[in-house]
Amino acid sequence: MLNLIFSMIGSFLARKVGQQRMAFHQATMRPRESQQAFLKELLAAHADSAFGKDHFFREIQTAADFQKRLPIAEYENFAPYIERVKAGETTAMFCNEQIVMFNLTSGTSSTRKFIPVTNRYLSDYRRGWSMWGLQTFEKYPQLFLQPKVSFGSASKESVTSAGIPCGSLSGLTVKMNPAVVRSTYCLPADTADHADAFARCYLNWRIGIQRNLGMGVAPNPGLLLQFARYGTENAECLIRELHDGTHSCTAALPRHLQNWLKRQIRPNRKRARELEQIFTRQMTLHPKDVWPQLKLIACWLGGPTRAYISQIPEYFGDVTLRDIGLISSESRISLPKEDNTPAGILDVTSAYFEFVPVDEMDSSNPVVLDAAELETGKEYYILLTTTSGLYRYNIHDVVRVVDWHEKTPMIEFLHKGSRIANLFGEKLTESQIVKAVTTFVQSTATPLGDFSLTMPLPHEPMAYRFYAEMRDAFSSDSIATLARQLDESLGEQNYLYRRKRVEGLLHPLELIVIPQGAWRAWDLRQLARNGGTMDQYKHPFLITNRSLIDDLQVEPVSS
Numbered sequence: 316m317l318n319l320i321f322s323m324i325g326s327f328l329a330r331k332v333g334q335q336r337m338a339f340h341q342a343t344m345r346p347r348e349s350q351q352a353f354l355k356e357l358l359a360a361h362a363d364s365a366f367g368k369d370h371f372f373r374e375i376q377t378a379a380d381f382q383k384r385l386p387i388a389e390y391e392n393f394a395p396y397i398e399r400v401k402a403g404e405t406t407a408m409f410c411n412e413q414i415v416m417f418n419l420t421s422g423t424s425s426t427r428k429f430i431p432v433t434n435r436y437l438s439d440y441r442r443g444w445s446m447w448g449l450q451t452f453e454k455y456p457q458l459f460l461q462p463k464v465s466f467g468s469a470s471k472e473s474v475t476s477a478g479i480p481c482g483s484l485s486g487l488t489v490k491m492n493p494a495v496v497r498s499t500y501c502l503p504a505d506t507a508d509h510a511d512a513f514a515r516c517y518l519n520w521r522i523g524i525q526r527n528l529g530m531g532v533a534p535n536p537g538l539l540l541q542f543a544r545y546g547t548e549n550a551e552c553l554i555r556e557l558h559d560g561t562h563s564c565t566a567a568l569p570r571h572l573q574n575w576l577k578r579q580i581r582p583n584r585k586r587a588r589e590l591e592q593i594f595t596r597q598m599t600l601h602p603k604d605v606w607p608q609l610k611l612i613a614c615w616l617g618g619p620t621r622a623y624i625s626q627i628p629e630y631f632g633d634v635t636l637r638d639i640g641l642i643s644s645e646s647r648i649s650l651p652k653e654d655n656t657p658a659g660i661l662d663v664t665s666a667y668f669e670f671v672p673v674d675e676m677d678s679s680n681p682v683v684l685d686a687a688e689l690e691t692g693k694e695y696y697i698l699l700t701t702t703s704g705l706y707r708y709n710i711h712d713v714v715r716v717v718d719w720h721e722k723t724p725m726i727e728f729l730h731k732g733s734r735i736a737n738l739f740g741e742k743l744t745e746s747q748i749v750k751a752v753t754t755f756v757q758s759t760a761t762p763l764g765d766f767s768l769t770m771p772l773p774h775e776p777m778a779y780r781f782y783a784e785m786r787d788a789f790s791s792d793s794i795a796t797l798a799r800q801l802d803e804s805l806g807e808q809n810y811l812y813r814r815k816r817v818e819g820l821l822h823p824l825e826l827i828v829i830p831q832g833a834w835r836a837w838d839l840r841q842l843a844r845n846g847g848t849m850d851q852y853k854h855p856f857l858i859t860n861r862s863l864i865d866d867l868q869v870e871p872v873s874s
Contacts, residue, residue, distance in 0.1 A: 329453075332445040339446065339650070339664055343723035346663045347687045354381065354667045354700065365407045366396050366704070382683060385707050387671075387698060390428050393705060400431055400704075403477030408704040409433060418484040418703075419472065420644040426845050430644050432484055436702040439665040441488055443640065443647040448496075450651075451613070451637060458611060461529030464519045465489075465500050466538050468848055469507045483507075483848070484644070485534070501526065503575060510566035512538060512849035516545050520553055521562055522579050525586065528606040531631070534639060536614040536623040537854060543630035546600035554594065558587035603632030613637045617657030617728035619856045622749045622766075625756065641728050643710055646701045649726055657727040660720040661686055667700035673713060676732065689716045689724045696732055713744075734857045736770050738777055739820045741811040743768075745857040751804040752856075759800055762786035765834035769858045778822035779805075782867070784831045798826035829867070837867055 342349040358381070362372040375381050399407035405414055408431065415437050418430040432440075452459045468483030470490060475481060489497070490504040497504050501522045506515060519542060533539050546553065556562055560582030568576065593604050602609055612631060616624055616638040624636065638657050641648040646666040649659030661668060668686055673694045675681040689695065694715045699708045711732045718725040734745040748768050756763050764784030771777055781801060789797070802824040806813030815821040838854055841863075858864060 329449055332442075332449040335442050336446050336449060339662075340721070342664050343660060343721040346661070346723045347685060349663045350667055350686060351378065353664070354378070357667065357700065357702065360412075361408065361410050361704075363406075363410050365399070365404075366393075366706075367410075370706075378685070382669075382707070387681075387709050388705075388707050389709060393708070396704070397429055397431065401429060401475040401477065401479065403475075403479075414479055416470070416484070416487060417475065417479060417481040418644045419481055428644070429481060431704050432487075433702055433704075436646075437484070437488075439702060440484060440647060441491065443642075443650060443662060443665060444488060446650060447640060451611075454654075455611060455635075458529050460499060461608075462523065462526040463500050463530040463532060464523050464528055464542070465502070465531070466512065466515060466519075466533035466535075466542070467504075467507045470505075471508055472848075501528075503572060506568075506572065509568050509572060510564075512541075514564065514566035516542050517549075518564060518566075518576075520545055520549070521556065521564070524553060524557055524590070524605065525579075525581075525583060528602075528609050530611045530613065531602075531609065532613045532639075534615055534642070535853060536612075536616075536620050536627065538849065539612060539614060540623055540626055540630065543602050546602065546605060547594075547598075550590075550594045550600040553600070554587050554590050557590065558582065558584050601630045603630065603634075607632075609634060611635045611637060613639050615639060615657070615728075616655075617641065618730050619745050619749045619853065621746075621753055622856055625753050641712075641714070641726065643699075643712070645703055645705055645708060645710060646699055648697065648699075648712075652720060652725065658717045658725045659727070661724050661726055663723055666702070669698040669700075669707065670695035671698065672696075673732075686724055687722060691716050691718065691724075694729065713746075730857075734855065734859065736768070736779070736857060736859055738770065739815045741809060741815050741821070743779075743805070743809050743812055743857075745855070747808040748805070749856050751808040752801070754807070755801050755804040758804075759797065761797060764831055765854060767834065767854070767856055767858050767864070769861050769864060772861050776822045777820065778825050780825045780827055782827050782829055782834075782864070784834060785828050786831065789828065794826055794828060798824055801826060833867060837864065840866060 358367070358372045358375055361367045370384050375384055396407045400414060401417065405412065412433040412435065415432045415434060418432050420428040420430065467489050468486045470482045470486030471480040472482045486507050492504070501519050502515060506518065510518065531539055552563065560580055562576060562580050564576065590600065590605065594600050597604065609631060612627060612634050614620070616636055627634065627636065636655050638651045638659060640650050640659050647662050648666070650662050651659040663686060670684045670686070670689055671681045673696065676696050683698070684695070692715070694713055697710055697712050697714060699710055700706045701708070713729045713732050714726040715729055716724045717727050730745040736743040752763070752766065755761065762785060764786055766781060766783040769780045769782065771780065781798070802816070805824065806816060812821065816823070834854065838852065842849060842852055
């Protein structure tokens with residue numbers, strides 16, 4: 316009976332979201348007209364804000380006027396206005412809009428930014444996720460009611476002087492999901508507000524181990540791998556607690572979550588014996604063995620995260636991968652169409668997009684294109700104009716056009732534009748590094764852990780350094796061989812790198828093996844410096860400022 320009720324609710328939600336999907340599809344058939352209408356409406360809506368008046372919104376009639384009145388901008392251009400909004404002066408940037416919260420950026424590469432979330436922005440954001448869910452569960456209907464493990468972020472980390480909450484928009488939208496959706500996740504929606512990523516890793520295992528999980532969801536695949544490894548690292552404790560009906564959660568949970576946890580914990584000796592047999596036989600406790608019915612992983616698939624994606628089968632088995640879309644703190648940018656690809660349809664209904672060809676970005680007067688003018692296979696920087704109060708905002712994301720849906724481009728994220736190493740004109744990108752390493756690992760079967768490529772300091776030989784964790788021991792001769800193979804793989808991905816190596820301008824790559832866990836500890840220190848959260852943090856696979864790893868605090872195992 317309960318499943319029937321859930322099915323009826325699901326059908327109602329599907330009809331509602333189906334209408335939104337039809338409107339989106341129609342917009343993709345006329346992207347230029349859709350985008351121009353979006354821009355015109357947005358400028359008119361906020362023409363009387365302080366920002367709108369300062370930038371003469373009422374005089375803007377065309378895209379050319381828009382580009383003339385507003386130069387390409389960085390966060391610093393909006394910061395003074397955002398500070399006024401944080402203090403409660405909404406009209407500094409908006410008219411007739413309520414500020415729901417401030418969405419905080421991840422803090423991966425800089426101090427966190429405050430992105431205003433209006434009712435309009437919240438509605439657009441939720442619509443994108445609803446369409447993602449509809450398409451996913453239409454294809455995999457059995458997963459709709461099946462238990463899921465998920466990692467979100469805290470929706471309220473702090474408040475401004477005006478009492479406006481600051482945190483993760485994804486955390487807020489999880490709380491706003493219909494009860495039928497929330498009930499399928501292992502943890503309650505507000506768990507992220509009270510337990511960090513590590514505590515939630517434990518709780519997802521402790522609760523999930525009693526259920527038949529069918530799906531894993533997290534923006535960062537690195538977090539899913541951390542979750543997967545937790546089982547083996549803590550197998551004996553988990554099995555013992557399952558057998559005894561106890562738990563060892565040390566997070567400072569509020570009373571309602573403490574009571575919820577008590578209700579979930581019951582002795583399950585039969586299940587404990589099953590898991591003990593798996594662990595005794597294999598000396599591992601991987602999700603693919605614990606939950607053989609787990610069939611779908613939803614996370615970022617594009618850009619540097621490919622380094623993590625290649626490791627998922629080892630822990631989760633032959634699962635389907637589904638990208639969650641290119642989503643930034645400032646806007647949703649793409650909507651996936653198919654499985655096992657990072658490509659998604661440009662979301663022409665949620666923001667106004669402009670594109671600058673990569674080789675034009677440093678020009679004093681760069682070429683700027685709209686969505687309909689892009690070319691398949693070409694790479695571009697994205698400029699965002701959003702309902703969060705940002706106009707022509709350079710998000711520093713580089714994307715490639717891989718296909719078209721109707722007349723709208725399908726794009727994949729490559730890397731942050733700031734992550735390019737260029738000693739002698741080779742312009743080595745983070746995405747090229749990740750692809751080279753992935754190819755290297757597949758061809759050599761090297762058990763590689765976390766890694767980063769760094770640039771030399773001025774007094775050092777002109778050679779890139781590759782700091783890597785290895786899960787097996789290697790001799791010095793083996794390390795030298797692996798370094799040579801990796802050097803060749805980089806040359807295959809970037810012919811300029813190979814040419815500079817042949818010319819002798821670049822010295823051979825140095826492979827430096829460091830202890831396991833060293834990069835994780837460094838990531839945590841980086842987060843502490845920038846004030847970010849582990850949930851959205853993305854480990855940098857290219858570090859152009861070597862001084863950032865002065866505190867790696869390890870002695871090389873071998874080099």
